[in-house]
């Protein structure tokens with residue numbers, strides 16, 4: 811099985827806006843960006859999975875007629891901070907989270923570790939399937955975590971992985987994650 815991790819296209823968000831599970835609109839460059847993604851893809855997918863967030867489903871639907879939506883592919887749930895900006899949330903709570911974003915749970919939301927658990931469950935289920943070429947349309951946080959596990963990186967280093975809008979990451983030989 812070969813897996814292609816693809817981040818959704820450019821969204822319309824205000825500077826510093828916090829969004830994970832929130833639904834946000836896409837920029838007017840959507841069709842242009844879809845064509846650019848399509849040009850870079852030379853294989854025909856047996857399966858196309860997507861996060862339920864509209865910004866992902868729209869790209870997935872542009873790549874295939876049959877999208878498999880999976881809740882486990884959602885971005886981090888930012889809980890009480892969703893829709894707010896980094897400078898307007900409780901700064902003490904924010905500092906506690908930033909000091910240990912792997913383990914600390916966001917108020918009303920989830921921790922990165924909880925997110926990693928749901929992604930591991932999805933991944934290990936996926937690679938037991940018999941598809942040859944699989945696309946996963948998802949979010950920056952999901953791509954970072956899956957790539958960090960594939961590369962055997964420490965989770966504290968995930969932000970070293972730059973993930974652009976519409977960027978494609980090709981995993982040739984996926985392995986089960988613990």
Ligand SMILES: Cc1cc2ncn([C@H]3O[C@H](COP(=O)(O)O)[C@@H](O)[C@H]3O)c2cc1C
Pocket residue numbers: 817818821829830885886911922925948949950951952
């Ligand atoms: C621990 C952690 C901290 C993050 N801060 C922002 N994002 C992520 O969530 C936001 C929405 O992503 P997208 O545009 O791909 O839907 C972006 O800011 C992205 O970097 C994070 C993700 C994780 C796992």
